[in-house]
Amino acid sequence: MSQSAGPRAKLQIAPMSLPGSRELVLRVMPLPADVNANGDIFGGWIMAQVDLAGAVLPSRIAKGRIATVAVNQFVFKQPVSLGDLLSFYAEVVRVGTTSITVHVEVYAERNPADLQFVKVTEASLTYVAIDKDGKPRPLASG
Helix, strand or coil: CCCCCCCCCCCCCCCCECCCCCEEEEEECCCHHHECCCCEECHHHHHHHHHHHHHHHHHHHHCCCEEEEEEEEEEECCCCECCCEEEEEEEEEEECCCEEEEEEEEEEEECHHHCEEEEEEEEEEEEEEECCCCCECCCCCC
16 A cells, blocks of 8 residues: 655755856766865866856857866855755856856755755856867857
């Protein structure tokens, strides 16, 4: 005999977008191998994920290869812990002739028993469209 579980609680997850034009571009959970000696997630691992997330929108705009040319700003606001689910939101803030600057915000979903969304990191990165030889090229139009 099976027993009814009763009404289910509404599933709560981070939104697909934030106010403004910030779009969810990556969601990832750090693994035990990503932990430093203090028990927090390595800052370098988070930086690598931010670079991946930041490249999503410029890749669409450039319609081809891009390269990271600058990390203009990077702020760690709170430590990231094992078990946090990270959501990366990106917004294009500038489009130049060959380059695109993106702002990335990272939120952690933590403490599933009493779910909280906490901003843990934010960064500004610049990417440049490149040709097959790795030289800057004008952004694709249309």
